[in-house]
Amino acid sequence: MLRLSRKGQYGVRAMFEIARGHGNKPVPIKEIAERQAVSVAYLEQILNKLKNGGLIRSVKGPGGGYVLSKKPEDVSISAILNELEGPVAITSCLDPEEGCVRVDGCVTYMLWKSLGEKIDAFLRTVTLKNLLTGTLFKKADKRLKKSA
Amino acid sequence: MLRLSRKGQYGVRAMFEIARGHGNKPVPIKEIAERQAVSVAYLEQILNKLKNGGLIRSVKGPGGGYVLSKKPEDVSISAILNELEGPVAITSCLDPEEGCVRVDGCVTYMLWKSLGEKIDAFLRTVTLKNLLTGTLFKKADKRLKKSA
DNA sequence: AAAATACCTTAGTAAAATTGTCAAGTATTA
């Protein structure tokens, strides 16, 4: 349960590819598509949303492609998914665009609200930099000595 | 994003209703349906799964209904959703029944795995008892003095 | 025994969401 759509998954992986090229040439969509095994046509939709959200910029013409708007360490997974699929909303009641009439008296409202906040808090701590370096948990990694 | 299906939501709310009657008479499905505004026919499917999962027992005939198999404090939200929709699996790669061939070399595998674990860890800490008493966070509540 | 209560199970289905494809652009550079 609680699946993330492919669009969201592709979006994160595409952002990873663009982050890889950060500081170098723009990354053309064709390259992203090949490396991540996603169709160019579908990626176009996804990158378009991310562009409109201000996370990436595009450079047209030969030698063009996509570039990060910010440094990899300043782009969180939360920001990416937020742009592609809106904010975390476990139930429609928690969705700003839908809402719920009987919030009061609902026994589960706080439950889903809390869960959503936990999820987003986690996703805000993970950035493209973490994906690039493979260090998902900085602190945890430092603390590890021999693990198990 | 990351929506929980209505089935899951109804399941939790139904379990709440059954938990309310814990220690008293069995709770008939009709009563659950009315209190939570869900059709009897749909609830039947849901409660059936929960029964097969061993979370509740059923009593047939007049005066019958559904009863919790365990005490409310021993039934976690995780257990309920697990029965209805399987384990948390942010992506198909994390789903035991599907899996993924290219786990190695995938930059996001650990990300989704970690997120899933965080989510389930939280859902395991919340029980029907918490919903009944309205104390979602025991520790947090105790620490609170005046809050903000 | 018969009637009433209440759970049990499977099948089917309409609507919505997902996951794309396709086509016809626009902008930039070599």
Add this chain to the structure above:
DNA sequence: TAATACTTGACAATTTTACTAAGGTATTTT
């Protein structure tokens, strides 16, 4: 001006969701 590369909107296939319907089984009360 030819080639590269992004832009946009429409649309179609598939899958999932969220149910409804119908008939059956088990238990108790009268």
